[in-house]
Amino acid sequence: MFEFCTDPKSLETFQWFSCYLTTPKHMSMYYSLFTVVALILLTAPFGLMFGFMGAFASRSKNMIIRILGKGYTSIVRGVPDIVFFLFVPIALDQAIEFIRHKTLCWDVTEPIWRGNDFVVCRAAKMPLSEAAVWTHDVYGFLLAVVAFAFVFGAFCSNVLAGALKSVPRGQIEAGRSMGLGERQIRRLIEVPQMWIYALPGLSNLWQLLIKSTPLLFLLGVEDLVYWARELGGSKTSAYAYSHADWRLAYFTVLLLFYLLVTSISQRGFERMRKRLARGQNFSGAS
Amino acid sequence: MILKSLGTTLGVMALTATVAMSDTVRMGTEGAYPPYNFVNDKGEIDGFERELGDELCARAELECVWVKNEWDSIIPNLVSGNYDTIIAGMSITEERDAVIDFSDAYFPSDPSAYVGLAGADPALINGVVAAQINTIQASHVASSGAQLMEFASPDETVAAVRNGQADTALADKAFWEPIVAESNGELEFVGEDIVLGAGIGVGVRESDGELKAKFNTAIASMKEDGSLNTIIKKWFGEDAATFE
Amino acid sequence: MTCGEAVSAYLFRAIGVGERLLPSNDIGICEQAILIGSGVMWNIYFALFAVILGFFAATALALGKFDGGKFTKKFCELFIYFFRGTPLFIQFFFAYELFVLLPRLSIDIPLGFTTITAETRWFTRAWLGAAIVLFLNTAAYSAEIFYGALRAIPRGEVEAGAALGLSRWQRFRLIVWPTMLRLAWPSYTNEAIFLFHATTLVYFSSFPAWQQKGDALYYANYFAEKTFNPFIAYPIVAAYFIAVTLFLIFVFGRVNKRLTRHIF
Missing domain, CATH: 3.40.190.10 (Periplasmic binding protein-like II)
Known part of the structure; x- marks a missing residue:
């Protein structure tokens, strides 16, 4: 990074640290911060989408859809999220490659599962083997987003179902007496009115989502925890910057980082609550 | 498209010869076991196996890309096709040999x-x-x-x-x-x-016989001209165990 | 290995009883189900330890935040803020690194008939260290729930108690505490379920497994790696957790009935 960094072993403490903290490897750690933020920002809308699907499905008049919706909401909430994180990406990846294999290489007669091996034809690989490294990273990241959205969608669905139930019946009946159809009632009354009831639950989920991002590390995505462990471990002179075991320091920084993010978002939600409470006949309005 | 037309005539061949087509081989390693393999301060994979792997790929005329993976799940990710080889200081053992294949040893029983x-x-x-x-x-x-x-x-x-x-x-x-x-x-x-173990080899899927053969040829040629021993000595010191 | 043999070999493997070596080849579904089930014992142990001790700590913290002196209030607030604001997963990593720095001491605890030597290095073992982290964590989350409930107790109820001449302690025991629990119970049930699920993180953070004694997910992960097939081991874990979660909901529901019986 800096010119004087060519020979780290000869540097004074301050210069040594300014070089050490700007090695390309440390840059990867700072960069992984964006990975974490991107995961949160992408998971939230997708999770909400899964949530809406789950909530409306569990209120559906069709019994099969209702069972699917309720099953999704309660089974996913009954199992530790980490189990899904270890499971969903692999299952999804294999499912995608399986489908691509069947469509792209329909004439290959060899079985896909051979003993322990899962072998699809070269064209069915996702992404292709010769694709650039970043495509593989992005693909792995997107699998993680789906896994997170799947889990958080179930929690969202539970919150949204509760909020939909809390919309005062009078408002819905008023809509009905005005001659609105079921869909119009849903679009014009239920959904806009339920947010104030859903907000406390959703803000809770948002905090939960932030605090579960360190699990990305278990999905093979190089996130902050991965780099903190990698950089913090003791380094022999095989490395240009050798040092003792500094993991405690790295984890302290991580704790502070997360504390900061959760505090900021808590403030944001408080503001949003005040805004939504405006014009509501609701005790929280002030 | 190419695969489809080939597939009808060659069928089985097209599949087993996975690497023969475009020759990008993804090399899986751990990146946390110096001096075998580690991530250097530039953030690149470095170490004995990096140097060796690059040389093996050059000799086998393969294009190689390095992939990092946690040790814990390094074999499952090989068999499910996330990469094509394991080159991560992995000793050849009977238990592992039952699920994946190994090339000949590139590092003597250490x-x-x-x-x-x-x-x-x-x-x-x-x-x-x-x-x-x-x-x-x-x-x-x-x-x-x-x-x-x-x-x-x-x-x-x-x-x-x-x-x-x-x-x-x-x-x-x-x-x-x-x-x-x-x-x-x-x-x-x-x-x-x-x-323990019978030396360190390159792990490949059992269905990937052709890739294994290519690595075996490359390893044999490096043993023959002494370049393998040179790399071993470079990373493990003059007293390191080498091949005869 | 037949299922019967698997039961005798692995039913209590997670606490070190039975076959020393884990199954390594020809792994059948029975071995997986039994060994993973034996690991569930650890998840239950961690959850019980943390929830039971955490309940009392949470009550104290909530009261401190609600009604404590200046210093107590600040302390309780900070404690709750820290543990609720950071990921449990990193708390585990951090605590482990901290515990290993403890000076290695041993203290003899005489029990009359025998003496136990307590060592500070037990903190680095999951059964103590991880349980403490879980305890502190759930104490903070539950305290925030209890605090919210305390704020929602109608003033009139407490004032009525005072008018009846009840002492401060009597008012707490007869009015504040039961009302707080009743109001907090649905959220507290959720917290207990979350905590139970969080026990699966223990062996995935820094805490090492000793003698391959681990929790349900530790064994599921072991099998997924040995058989290269995640489609059996992980669903088994999921099934166990759903079963225990349903049981938890049942027990908490019974308690809730008791708490609210005067209302219906």
């Missing part, structure tokens, strides 16, 4: 050694022993009657000995040597070295 705090009693190799999860060392400790303590990375086993959680730790001797040498006398080898 002794494993116990390390403890200076002045440790040799009997402590039967005390609390730290080892990395899913390694030959871990299964050796589990069956030896000592108390096994498992960690996800080799680095953590060193820390466990340093702070006295474990009496000793078992790992490849070549991994220990720089650590013991630079510990200012804090760490020491304990007891006798033991030989």
Whole structure:
């Protein structure tokens, strides 16, 4: 990074640290911060989408859809999220490659599962083997987003179902007496009115989502925890910057980082609550 | 499209010859086991296996890309096709050989050694022993009657000995040597070295016979002209075990 | 290995009883189900330890935040803020690194008939260290729930108690505490379920497994790696957790009935 960094072993403490903290490897750690933020920002809308699907499905008049919706909401909430994180990406990846294999290489007669091996034809690989490294990273990241959205969608669905139930019946009946159809009632009354009831639950989920991002590390995505462990471990002179075991320091920084993010978002939600409470006949309005 | 038209005539061939087509081979490694493989300060994969792997790929005329993967799930990700080889200081053992295939050894059977705090009693190799999860060392400790303590990375086993959680730790001797040498006398080898496994080879899927053959040819040619021994000596010192 | 043999070999493997070596080849579904089930014992142990001790700590913290002196209030607030604001996963990593730095001491505790030597290095073992982290964590989350409930107790109820001449302690025991629990119970049930699920993180953070004694997910992960087939081991874990979660909901529901019986 800096010119004087060519020979780290000869540097004074301050210069040594300014070089050490700007090695390309440390840059990867700072960069992984964006990975974490991107995961949160992408998971939230997708999770909400899964949530809406789950909530409306569990209120559906069709019994099969209702069972699917309720099953999704309660089974996913009954199992530790980490189990899904270890499971969903692999299952999804294999499912995608399986489908691509069947469509792209329909004439290959060899079985896909051979003993322990899962072998699809070269064209069915996702992404292709010769694709650039970043495509593989992005693909792995997107699998993680789906896994997170799947889990958080179930929690969202539970919150949204509760909020939909809390919309005062009078408002819905008023809509009905005005001659609105079921869909119009849903679009014009239920959904806009339920947010104030859903907000406390959703803000809770948002905090939960932030605090579960360190699990990305278990999905093979190089996130902050991965780099903190990698950089913090003791380094022999095989490395240009050798040092003792500094993991405690790295984890302290991580704790502070997360504390900061959760505090900021808590403030944001408080503001949003005040805004939504405006014009509501609701005790929280002030 | 090419695959489809080939597929009808060659059928089986097109599949087994996965690497023959466009020749990008994804090389899986751990990146946390210096000097075998590690991530250097530039953030690149470095070490003995990086240099060796690049040379093997050059000789086999393959285009290679390096992929990092946690040790814990390195075999599952090979068999599910996330990469095509494992080149991560993985000893050839019967148990692993049952699920994946190995090339010929590119590193001779390396002794494993116990390390403890200076002045440790040799009997402590039967005390609390730290080892990395899913390694030959871990299964050796589990069956030896000592108390096994498992960690996800080799680095953590060193820390466990340093702070006295474990009496000793078992790992490849070549991994220990720089650590013991630079510990200012804090760490020491304990007891006798033991030989586990039948050398280190490149792991490939069982269905990938062609890739295995290519690596075998490349390894044989490096053994023949002595360049393999040169790389071994470069990374493991003049006294390292080499091929005849 | 038949299922009967698997039961005798692995039913209590997670606490070190039975076959020393884990199954390594020809792994059948029975071995997986039994060994993973034996690991569930650890999840239950961690959850019980943390929830039971955490309940009392949470009550104290909530009261401190609600009604404590200046210093107590600040302390309780900070404690709750820290543990609720950071990921449990990193708390585990951090605590482990901290515990290994403890000076290694041993203290003899005489029990009359025998003496136990307590060592500070037990903190680095999951059964103590991880349980403490879980305890502190759930104490903070539950305290925030209890605090919210305390704020929602109608003033009139407490004032009525005072008018009846009840002492401060009597008012707490007879009015504040039961009302707080009743109001907090649905959220507290959720917290207990979350905590139970969080126990699966223990062996995935820094805490090492000793003698391959681990929790349900530790064994599921072991099998997924040995058989290269995640489609059996992980669903088994899921099934166990759903079963225990349903049981938890049942027990908490019974308690809720008791708490609210005067209302219906």
